Amino acid sequence: MFSVKYLRFVVLFLILALVGLGANGGCGCPGPTPAGLGKITGYVASSVLATTRIPGATVTAVGGGKTYTTVTDDQGNYTLFVQAGTYDVSASKETFNTQTQSGVTVNTDETKTVNFSLTTGSGGTTEISVSYLGFITITHPSQFDIRNIRLDKNLKPDIKSLLDSFPLNIRTDGFDYRSALIITAGFDPSPPLGTQGSRIYVGTSPNGPFILKSLGSGVVTSMPPSSVFNSIDTLSPNTTYYIYPSLYGSWGENIPEEYMEVYTPDELVLINPENEEEVYEGSQVTFEWTDLYAGGGWNYSGEIRTENGEYVLDFNTDITSYTIDIPYESAGTYLWRVIGSRSSNGEPLSLSRPDGEMSYETAEISISYPRKLIVLESEPVD
Known part of the structure; x- marks a missing residue:
């Protein structure tokens, strides 16, 4: 059974850990405000547009001999739980200027919202052609x-x-x-x-x-x-x-x-032949894959190579299948895949630089996983 003295020690330890006495004692965790603390919350944006958000920005509150630090989440938001007091709160991110808001007073059980809008360089803009x-x-x-x-x-x-x-x-x-x-x-x-x-x-x-x-x-x-x-x-x-x-x-x-x-x-997924499917020399093989749809206009390019990467053949089509004849004396293991592509100017993978x-x-591209195709020596004739 725990003694009263031991329980008091545990409670005191938890309180010290929670309020973060000393440097870097802040908590960046969202959720209800722990008893006896206040909360500073907000987001970090770029000054170039109010609806931007900056993930991974460092937010620090300094005051009363204490420092609390956290980083913004993947949506650019942050939360700091702090002891009651007055703080200078700053936000920083590489390639941006650091911004500080001074004199932020937080009372126990109070939430203060402090948002940031980080500038870059001299903080201006310029006309770009x-x-x-x-x-x-x-x-x-x-x-x-x-x-x-x-x-x-x-x-x-x-x-x-x-x-x-x-x-x-x-x-x-x-x-x-x-x-x-x-x-x-x-x-x-x-x-x-x-x-x-x-x-x-x-x-x-x-x-x-x-x-x-x-x-x-x-x-x-x-x-x-x-x-x-x-x-x-x-x-x-x-x-x-x-x-x-x-x-x-x-x-x-x-x-x-x-x-x-x-x-x-969308994902381009191969359908046939199955992975590691076996076929014979002299046979005919039809390669099939999923249709990317989304308005059409797709061009499909396929390639077949040996396992060590040597080129064998390629093909182009605007439908979702292609048939080849397997040549004789070609037994071995091969890899094949398909790339789908289309572009707004009707020329797949072309980003032109026009005058004027x-x-x-x-340009939109979808690349499949490869599959293995095993070619066996031609079937013996009875």
Whole structure:
């Protein structure tokens, strides 16, 4: 049986842990306010648009010799439980300026709302001449790393570069997919001096909130037309997203006047032949896969390679099947897969850079998991 003295020690220990006496003693957990404490809650946004939200921002309350710290959740919200007192509350995030709100008084059992709107650089904006804007959405096996994608000098993908970017040597019975967004933008003349990179804010509603998903950098600063490239790889297939891309630098941050609407394609799943199905030399095989639908206009490109990656053949079609004759003397194990693609200008995987007015184009791509096909020597003739 516990003694009264021991129980008092346990209660005192829990109280000390809860109120966080000393530095870094805050609790960022949402929920009811613990007895004897107050609560500071709110969100962190970018000053470029009120409906943006910044996940992973650090929020700190300092006062009365105590420091409470937490980070915003994936929706840009935070909660701090604090002892009664007066605090200076600040929010910070890399590439943004830190903002502090001083003299925030919190009483016991009271909730104070403190929201932040973080600026960038000098906190201003500037006119930027965008000559083209391209959005590529790619639904792909989760084992692929979108950072490996290869683009040409104009920041465009093509079928060959995609196939080379995503090797076939992954599991052939996979089913987990995710979607990526790649944004390319061209500027003529070049972006303002001091431009540092781009950001991507993503929403699932045209009314927001628009969540900061990428803090990309790497502006291409060649002579006009200059380009910028950014990507995210955490989206869901078969979903419509509303996007605000931004450009930022020492001068501030700039976004379009309206959001851009993009669609992530559905998963492309192979149907026949089954994985590791056996066929004979000299036979005929029909490859089949799911239809991506969503308005039509899809082009399907397939490839067959040996297990060590050597090219065997490829095909293109606008329907969801393709038939080939298996040649003789071709016994062995092969890998095959299919890529579906379409674009707003009717040319799959083409993001053109036209002269004159700004162009807004999209390309949508869906890549299947591979499957194995086992070719046996031709059946003996009786």
